[in-house]
Amino acid sequence: MTPLFLASTEVWLDQLVNGLTTGSIYALIALGYTMVYGVLQLINFAHGEVFMLGSFAGYGTLVALGGNDLSGGMVAVALILAFLAAGGASLGTAVAVERVAYRPLRNAPRLAPLISAIGVSVLLSHLVDDGFLNGGAKFYPQIFPDGDIELGPLQVTYLQLFLMGSSLAMMGVLYWIVQQTKTGRAIRAVAESRDNAALMGVNVNRTIVVTFALGAVLAGFAGVLYGLFFSSIRGSMGFLPGVKAFTAAVLGGIGSIPGAVVGGYFLGLTETVGRELLNEIPGVNLPNQWKDVIAFALLVLVLIFRPTGIFGQKESKRA
Amino acid sequence: MALLSLRGLVAGYGGITAIKGIDIDVDEGEIVTLIGSNGAGKSTTLRAISGLVRPRSGTVAFDGAAIDRLPVHEIVKAGISQVPEGRGIFHRLTVYENLQLGAFQRSDAGVASDYERVFALFPRLRERARQTAGTLSGGEQQMLSMGRALMARPRLLLLDEPSMGLSPILVDAIFATIRQIREQGATILLVEQNALMALEVADRAYVIESGLITLKGAGAELAKDDSVRRAYLGEA
Ligand SMILES: Nc1ncnc2c1ncn2[C@@H]1O[C@H](COP(=O)(O)OP(=O)(O)O)[C@@H](O)[C@H]1O
Ligand SMILES: [Mg+2]
Numbered sequence: 001m002t003p004l005f006l007a008s009t010e011v012w013l014d015q016l017v018n019g020l021t022t023g024s025i026y027a028l029i030a031l032g033y034t035m036v037y038g039v040l041q042l043i044n045f046a047h048g049e050v051f052m053l054g055s056f057a058g059y060g061t062l063v064a065l066g067g068n069d070l071s072g073g074m075v076a077v078a079l080i081l082a083f084l085a086a087g088g089a090s091l092g093t094a095v096a097v098e099r100v101a102y103r104p105l106r107n108a109p110r111l112a113p114l115i116s117a118i119g120v121s122v123l124l125s126h127l128v129d130d131g132f133l134n135g136g137a138k139f140y141p142q143i144f145p146d147g148d149i150e151l152g153p154l155q156v157t158y159l160q161l162f163l164m165g166s167s168l169a170m171m172g173v174l175y176w177i178v179q180q181t182k183t184g185r186a187i188r189a190v191a192e193s194r195d196n197a198a199l200m201g202v203n204v205n206r207t208i209v210v211t212f213a214l215g216a217v218l219a220g221f222a223g224v225l226y227g228l229f230f231s232s233i234r235g236s237m238g239f240l241p242g243v244k245a246f247t248a249a250v251l252g253g254i255g256s257i258p259g260a261v262v263g264g265y266f267l268g269l270t271e272t273v274g275r276e277l278l279n280e281i282p283g284v285n286l287p288n289q290w291k292d293v294i295a296f297a298l299l300v301l302v303l304i305f306r307p308t309g310i311f312g313q314k315e316s317k318r319a
Numbered sequence: 320m321a322l323l324s325l326r327g328l329v330a331g332y333g334g335i336t337a338i339k340g341i342d343i344d345v346d347e348g349e350i351v352t353l354i355g356s357n358g359a360g361k362s363t364t365l366r367a368i369s370g371l372v373r374p375r376s377g378t379v380a381f382d383g384a385a386i387d388r389l390p391v392h393e394i395v396k397a398g399i400s401q402v403p404e405g406r407g408i409f410h411r412l413t414v415y416e417n418l419q420l421g422a423f424q425r426s427d428a429g430v431a432s433d434y435e436r437v438f439a440l441f442p443r444l445r446e447r448a449r450q451t452a453g454t455l456s457g458g459e460q461q462m463l464s465m466g467r468a469l470m471a472r473p474r475l476l477l478l479d480e481p482s483m484g485l486s487p488i489l490v491d492a493i494f495a496t497i498r499q500i501r502e503q504g505a506t507i508l509l510v511e512q513n514a515l516m517a518l519e520v521a522d523r524a525y526v527i528e529s530g531l532i533t534l535k536g537a538g539a540e541l542a543k544d545d546s547v548r549r550a551y552l553g554e555a
Binding site: 182185186188189192193195196197198199200201202203204 | 369370371390391392395396400401403407408409410411412416419420421423424467471
């Protein structure tokens with residue numbers, strides 16, 4: 001019997017797991033883009049750098065606690081502290097950026113905050129790369145327990161399992177906050193109409209800050225996962241995941257929370273499984289870097305054929 | 320002393336001065352109506368009271384304290400709720416969530432019984448509590464907007480054209496509700512283009528034209544005024 005595909009089952013399953021792993025990171029970052037867009041109709045282009053600074057805070061924490069020498073139960077403690085530090089650093093960055101770069105421009109033409117966002121993004125990434133690292137990189141301590149789970153041809157490392165599982169848990173918590181809490185209701189109300197939310201007694205500025213903060217904590221969390229998984233981190237590390245997460249948010253329908261999650265996984269899978277599919281075409285053999293080409297080709301196609309994305313709503317009616 | 324008093328209130332948008340020095344008083348327990356044609360400055364007056372538009376000059380005093388520099392949510396907290404023109408409901412939230420938002424500033428024990436009070440006033444809202452508000456009909460949305468404002472237990476209720484876009488039967492229902500709310504002791508400032516119904520329900524009335532108050536008096540009196548009848552009650 002001739003096999004249906006050139007690639008083996010193992011390769012396909014590997015790509016599936018890889019896709020879900022990077023997809024988790026895209027989804028976590030994409031949530032920040034989509035939530036801020038939801039309340040402000042602003043693309044927070046500094047969000048990739050919020051992710052980057054979270055990753056560095058996590059790195060600093062792990063190194064300070066012993067780095068590669070960490071073992072046993074201390075690994076778990078160090079990881080928890082790293083996540084807390086990353087969440088805190090990202091939150092602080094995002095809140096400061098909102099206050100300094102966006103709020104003063106709240107009533108300016110829409111292009112103004114976009115340009116100030118790009119300015120903050122470039123400033124932060126270069127500050128880290130040129131100011132502190134002199135063009136070099138840092139490497140996350142390899143502390144996560146090695147090993148994997150095998151289910152027939154399916155092979156998943158503990159790190160990948162942790163990454164996918166903890167991302168899902170974080171997204172679950174976010175979903176609960178947005179859907180079930182008073183703060184979440186305020187966020188959804190502000191997203192529909194700032195004026196009408198204010199008429200309910202909602203403090204709109206505070207709600208906007210909370211929205212930035214929630215997205216930032218998820219990005220900081222993603223920064224640590226990224227460091228654990230890809231190891232090398234640098235000031236410019238936020239750029240590609242940032243733009244891709246933005247792509248994921250647009251894919252899902254910017255402003256939509258489920259859309260950001262679905263878009264994140266969809267993009268992760270398209271990059272990996274999609275590339276493998278193209279490689280099935282006789283004579284085609286795309287190296288790994290083609291995943292970026294595929295991601296952005298997808299963005300362009302979505303923008304042309306379905307600019308509102310998968311879950312996109314039309315601009316809500318405003319009185 | 321009046322519960323609400325506007326003195327020399329001036330407000331507008333960019334180059335437009337929409338209200339040009341307005342004095343209005345609303346006493347505790349009164350229904351006061353502000354009538355005038357489209358573009359006269361009625362909504363701007365309510366928006367200035369709620370803080371959505373900053374007055375350029377003049378004062379808004381509520382219960383004796385100036386509120387014209389407070390942020391919008393603080394004005395709500397002080398006790399003023401508005402049912403805005405076009406209803407301003409949150410389409411993607413459920414009916415119940417809209418009502419919860421109405422009580423956003425409250426944490427007292429009375430909130431639970433106020434849902435019952437609103438559901439008693441508008442039984443349709445109870446039936447549709449779990450539905451997204453965007454699926455409601457226009458009349459139901461108006462009920463939701465009023466019920467939501469009542470959830471704040473406001474000391475002053477601002478209503479901006481609650482009858483707009485509704486069928487005559489629904490308009491009657493809305494005005495019946497306004498009477499009901501006032502019997503429960505509410506103080507209301509009602510903006511209307513439907514002058515006939517507004518004058519009927521109101522204790523006192525003001526007429527606004529091009530951003531200025533041109534007439535004021537008891538509701539029944541203004542309903543008999545010739546110029547009012549010609550301009551707003553469709554008489555020749
Ligand atoms: N957002 C706005 N921007 C610019 N002008 C406005 C705005 N809202 C209202 N206006 C203008 O202000 C004036 C008063 O409007 P408004 O208070 O809405 O009148 P009314 O409620 O009596 O119909 C009108 O000339 C209207 O065109
Ligand atoms: Mg109006």
